[in-house]
Amino acid sequence: MSKFTKEMVDSYANKLLFNLTEEENQMVLDEFEVIDKTIDLINKIDGIDKLEPMTHALDDFAVDLRDDISEESIELKDALGNAGAVEGREIEVPKVVE
Amino acid sequence: MIDKSILEIHEALKDGTITSEELVGESLNKSKEIQEKYNAFVTIIDDAKGTGITESLISGIPFGVKDNFSTKDILTTGSSNTLNNYVPIFNATAVEKLLDAGAVITNKTVLDEFGLGGTGTTGHTGIVKNPWDRTRMCAGSSSGSACAVAAGVYPFALGSDTGDSVRKPAAYCGIVGYKPTYGMISRFGLFPFASSLDHVGVLTRNVEDAAIVTDIMKGKDSHDMTTWDSSNIHLKEALTRDVKGKTLFYIKELCDINNYDNPSKELVEHLDNFHKTLGLCKELGIEVFEESIDQKILNAIGSVYVVISCAEATSNLSNLTGIIYGPRSDKKNINEMMIDYRTKGFSPLIKRRLVIGSYVLQKENQEKYFKNAQKLRRMIVNIMKEFYKAYDGLILPVSCGPAKLLDGSIDKVSREAMALEDHLQIGNFGGFPSITIPNGFVDNLPVGVNITGNCYDDENILNLAYALESKMPYKNQIAKEVN
Numbered sequence: 001m002s003k004f005t006k007e008m009v010d011s012y013a014n015k016l017l018f019n020l021t022e023e024e025n026q027m028v029l030d031e032f033e034v035i036d037k038t039i040d041l042i043n044k045i046d047g048i049d050k051l052e053p054m055t056h057a058l059d060d061f062a063v064d065l066r067d068d069i070s071e072e073s074i075e076l077k078d079a080l081g082n083a084g085a086v087e088g089r090e091i092e093v094p095k096v097v098e
Numbered sequence: 099m100i101d102k103s104i105l106e107i108h109e110a111l112k113d114g115t116i117t118s119e120e121l122v123g124e125s126l127n128k129s130k131e132i133q134e135k136y137n138a139f140v141t142i143i144d145d146a147k148g149t150g151i152t153e154s155l156i157s158g159i160p161f162g163v164k165d166n167f168s169t170k171d172i173l174t175t176g177s178s179n180t181l182n183n184y185v186p187i188f189n190a191t192a193v194e195k196l197l198d199a200g201a202v203i204t205n206k207t208v209l210d211e212f213g214l215g216g217t218g219t220t221g222h223t224g225i226v227k228n229p230w231d232r233t234r235m236c237a238g239s240s241s242g243s244a245c246a247v248a249a250g251v252y253p254f255a256l257g258s259d260t261g262d263s264v265r266k267p268a269a270y271c272g273i274v275g276y277k278p279t280y281g282m283i284s285r286f287g288l289f290p291f292a293s294s295l296d297h298v299g300v301l302t303r304n305v306e307d308a309a310i311v312t313d314i315m316k317g318k319d320s321h322d323m324t325t326w327d328s329s330n331i332h333l334k335e336a337l338t339r340d341v342k343g344k345t346l347f348y349i350k351e352l353c354d355i356n357n358y359d360n361p362s363k364e365l366v367e368h369l370d371n372f373h374k375t376l377g378l379c380k381e382l383g384i385e386v387f388e389e390s391i392d393q394k395i396l397n398a399i400g401s402v403y404v405v406i407s408c409a410e411a412t413s414n415l416s417n418l419t420g421i422i423y424g425p426r427s428d429k430k431n432i433n434e435m436m437i438d439y440r441t442k443g444f445s446p447l448i449k450r451r452l453v454i455g456s457y458v459l460q461k462e463n464q465e466k467y468f469k470n471a472q473k474l475r476r477m478i479v480n481i482m483k484e485f486y487k488a489y490d491g492l493i494l495p496v497s498c499g500p501a502k503l504l505d506g507s508i509d510k511v512s513r514e515a516m517a518l519e520d521h522l523q524i525g526n527f528g529g530f531p532s533i534t535i536p537n538g539f540v541d542n543l544p545v546g547v548n549i550t551g552n553c554y555d556d557e558n559i560l561n562l563a564y565a566l567e568s569k570m571p572y573k574n575q576i577a578k579e580v581n
Contacts, residue, residue, distance in 0.1 A: 012456045016412065017419075017433075018440040018449060027446065028453045035454065038401035039467055042474050045394055053472030054479060056294045056324075057280035057529030058553060063323055078187040084426025091422055093432050 004032045100124040101250030101576050104155055104307045111151045111158045118148030118158030118202065125160035125204040128251045136227040136249070138242035140165045141173050141206040149200045155310050157200025162246050162255030165206040166213055167193050168287035172203070176212045176289045177221030180418045180443030183425055190287025191322065192256060192298050192315045199314050204252060207242025211445050213260055213291040214411060215239055217502075218267070220447045225504060228270060229577035230543050234501040237270040239263040240301060244271040247301045248577040254302045254311050260291050261403050262496075262522035264299035265534040269496035269546025272536045272575055274567075275301050276308040276560070279553045280529025281326050283312065284319035292410035295403075295526040304573045305535060305564040309333035312556075336557035337564040342383030344562060346493045346549070347485060348376065350390050352518050353495065357393075364499030365515065367540045372495040375537045375547050378569040379493070384562065386493070389485060396517040398474055403523040404451075405458050405471035412455030418443070479528040486552035491559055493549050494521055496534050500543035522548060531556040533563045536572035542580040544572070 009028045013020045020028070042048065076089060085092040099107060099116050110116045129142045139162075151158045163169055166176045168186035175181045189197065197203070208221040218226035218241025226241035228234040229249040236245045240257030244267035247255050257264040259277040268275025277299035285296055298315065302308045313333050319325045351357055355369050376386050420426055420439030427438035444452070458467035485492065498515045525532035532550040539545065549566075551559040567573050 009453060012453045012460075013449065016416075016440070016452050016456055017436050018444060018452075019437065020449060020453075021446075024446045024449055028450050031450060031454060032457070035401060035404060035467075038398060039405070039470065041394060042398050042401060042470050043466065045392075045398070045474065045477070048470060048473050048477060051473040051476045051480075053469045054476035054527070055472060057526065058324070061324065062326070066320060074187060081187065082184055082423035083421070084424075093421060094430055094435070096432055 004029050100128060100160065100252060103304055103574055104159060104253050104310050107159055107253065108155045118151065121158065122146050122148045122160050122202055122204060125252050129205050132246060132249045132251055136229055136245050137224050138208055138226050138245040139205045140175055140177060140208055140223055143172065143204055146202055146204045149202055152200055154199040156196065156314060160202045160204040160252040161196060162205050162207050162243055162252055163193055163203050164209050164240050164243050164256050164258055166209055166258060166289040167256055169193055169203065169206065172206065174206065175222065177209045177223065178211045178443060179222045180424050180439065182222060184423050188287065191284035191319045193287065195315050207246055207255060209241060210239035211448050212289060212415065213239040213258055213263055214448050214451050216261065216266060220445050228501045230272065230579060231501065231581040233503055233581065235504050237266040237501065240267050243301045244268055244273060247303060248273045250576045253307055254300055257299045257301050258288055259297045259299045260295045260407060261526055264301060265522050265532060265548055266496060268301055268534040270501035272544025272572065272577060273301055273303050274305055274308050274533065274535050275299060276312065276533040277525065278312055278316065278556050279531045281324040282316045282328050282556065284322040284325050286319055286321035290414040292407040293414065294410060295407055297526065303575065305560060305567050306334065306337060309337055309560050331557055333557060333560050336561050339561045341562055341565040345385045345387065345489045346379060346491050347387045347389045347489045348493050350388050351393050351396055352521060358515060364540050368495055368499040368545055371538045371540065371545060372547060379566060382565050382569060387489065391481060395478060399523055400516055400520040402471045402474050403520065404454065405467050406475060408451045408455035409459050409468050412452050412459060415452065475527045478524055482524060482528055491549045491551040491562055493547060496522065496546040496548050500540045500545050525550045529553055531559045533559055535563050535567050536575065537570060
């Protein structure tokens with residue numbers, strides 16, 4: 001029996017703030033099985049345990065920190081321009097504390 | 099004139115044979131025609147205007163922008179319903195540099211939603227069809243850009259490449275797709291998908307145009323801390339260097355037809371054509387060698403990519419709440435608003451990838467999935483870096499053959515052939531410069547060959563690609579429907 005369940009998939013989706021249809025849930029379950037099998041293969045590759053995880057494409061970044069100088073900010077109307085509802089200087093949302 | 103090379107158009111603009119305004123008109127008319135046939139665009143910018151002609155080679159010339167690059171005051175959707183009304187207030191750095199050089203945007207091109215796909219079928223405006231054969235895909239995610247350049251809408255378009263999203267569509271559409279070394283072009287203003295793998299790239303119809311456009315876009319950017327100083331790199335100038343004595347290698351396990359059980363006719367022809375291309379390399383004086391990589395490692399490339407990219411995407415797309423931008427839900431509770439917005443806005447494919455990303459990032463799964471995928475990423479990159487001590491570049495066929503049918507034929511790719519589908523992702527794992535150029539036809543449809551080199555060695559890689567391109571008759575080809 002698969003170690004992956006429909007409920008498990010739904011709980012991950014809920015953590016990501018979306019719901020899945022039955023069909024979408026099944027698609028994820030199918031893909032989990034495939035990934036799980038391949039990961040088992042990865043874990044068996046010789047020498048993998050001795051390596052450091054590679055978190056970025058380049059290992060030789062030379063990061064220059066900027067001076068702490070204030071820069072011009074964007075206009076308020078620009079900052080609010082894409083919001084669905086605005087009141088005065090703020091983005092409007094439904095009451096959070098009920 | 100719009101279907102010519104950048105240099106040809108520039109000369110015509112300078113001597114007055116054509117004006118920028120006329121070119122823009124040509125590009126817009128062609129955009130409408132192409133949209134009707136292949137659905138390549140999210141937005142056609144009807145009021146685009148011509149510009150003055152300067153010494154900049156791209157001044158006055160129209161171009162396309164993948165719709166995951168921010169464009170000031172122009173709708174930018176990422177081909178997602180979650181941002182179907184989003185209008186940025188700034189230009190991505192890559193876009194800004196092209197505009198500063200006098201180029202003109204005539205359209206925004208369709209992608210797989212937020213770049214998370216390789217078929218050109220998941221954008222919110224519908225499927226992008228291949229300009230050589232409407233029953234086939236362009237691949238993705240830079241589907242619209244590849245389609246439009248191949249169809250002659252303009253000489254170049256912006257793309258982004260997280261796995262192979264510039265280089266595979268280029269092959270399927272019979273054009274050039276180039277992604278430089280990671281960080282050579284700023285990602286500021288590009289919607290992030292998987293930040294450690296995302297590259298800005300360009301689609302053109304010849305290698306020289308790719309060099310010209312990249313020379314303009316590259317450079318350090320204070321808005322992207324991963325950019326680096328490339329002022330000593332001059333891609334266009336380096337194109338004509340002598341390639342005699344340079345060295346390329348290919349991977350036996352991917353290129354030997356005997357390694358495939360029941361290979362398709364297309365795969366047989368594709369690999370046969372690839373070996374003919376190696377013959378052309380040798381005619382140029384390039385030495386070509388065969389090398390071997392453990393098949394287990396090659397088979398795992400796709401999974402390494404899926405695990406890392408999905409995990410990073412989970413984080414990068416978490417800012418999509420529908421509150422500060424995106425179409426707002428009418429639910430009465432803020433949590434329900436976000437759930438409703440994301441449930442309705444994301445396509446099934448994106449949801450699937452995000453759930454996978456969330457799963458591999460769970461505390462109890464991180465070591466087994468995410469960390470081990472990152473470790474194998476390092477192993478693969480280390481293997482490549484060892485090869486690059488001996489060779490100038492890796493040369494491989496792109497994909498298993500020409501563009502796949504849109505009816506789901508991708509599922510029919512055999513397991514051993516999957517590595518051939520996935521190997522371009524190595525270029526993203528290591529941030530390597532990588533270019534695809536057309537190298538012939540299989541079943542009357544274009545196929546491509548890819549050259550990938552070591553980081554910062556972009557001049558060398560484009561030099562090799564330019565030389566190889568000169569030995570084949572596919573430079574500047576325009577797509578014509580064959581089926």
